[in-house]
Amino acid sequence: MLDRTMRAVLSGPLDAMAAALDRPGVTPDRLTLAGLALALASAGAAAAQWWAAAIVLWLVSRVADGLDGTLARRRRARGDGGDSEAGGFLDITADFIAYGTGVLGVAWGATAGYGVAWWPFLLVLVVYYVNGTAFLAFSSIAERTGRRIDDGRSLSFLGRIAEGTETIVVHALWLILPFWSGGIAVVWSVFVGISAVQRVVVGYRLLR
Structure with missing residues (x-):
């Protein structure tokens, strides 16, 4: 829902950072892998209940994730x-x-440190699976049938209420408030589930 707005807002700062990083030894793929490594470190820190480190690593990883595409487009x-x-x-x-x-x-980390139940997070993973399946399946078939949605990204993206911006914010929120993470996960799973249904319906209609 907010991706288009945030891309417009952050395009200037990301362009400036990409220009500073535009050196022979820095490639978009390396930035992608650096972002992934930082995200994995964030997950490990959360599991160890190092919440401050986890939130810093998560946010820096998402900056790296935004910079890889910006640097690629610049080149x-x-x-x-x-x-x-x-x-x-x-x-x-x-x-x-x-x-x-x-x-x-x-x-x-939240279940071990605060006694939060596991099932809300399992629910999030299920709706992530459904949402990702609908998103990737639509992109693949749209590309093959000449119905690609071109908004500058590599894949045909069906934007809905739960997009990348919202995902980054929610993941940051439950790192900041791990004692409430179970409730946040339940609410988030509802939003992602609605988005998944929307993508299935809209994607089916667009491909008919």
Whole structure:
């Protein structure tokens, strides 16, 4: 829901950071992998109940995730881009790993430290699975049938109420408030579930 707005707001700062990082040794793929490593470290810190470290690592990892595409577009604009399709594949795979392990890490830490139930986090993982399936299946079929949605990203993205911005905020919120993370997870699973249903319905209609 907020991705388009946040991309417009953050485009200037991300462009500036990408320009500063635009050096031979820095590539979009390396930024993607750095973001993934930081996200995995955040999940580990959450599991260990190092909440302050977990939130810092999570936010820095998402900055790296935003910078990889910005740097790739900057280099393509001057004719110096690499394989954008491979980079897009790596990026979405890293995102799914980051989100999934993020849920697992906070669940582990919150259940051990605050007695929070496991089932809300399992519910989040289920709706992530359904939502991701609908998203990726639509993108693949839309590409093959010439119905691609081109908004500058590597995949055809059906935007709904739960997008990347909302996911980053919610994952940050339950790292800040781990004692309330179970309730946050229940509410979040409802929003993601609604988005999944919307994507299935809209995607089916667009592909008919």
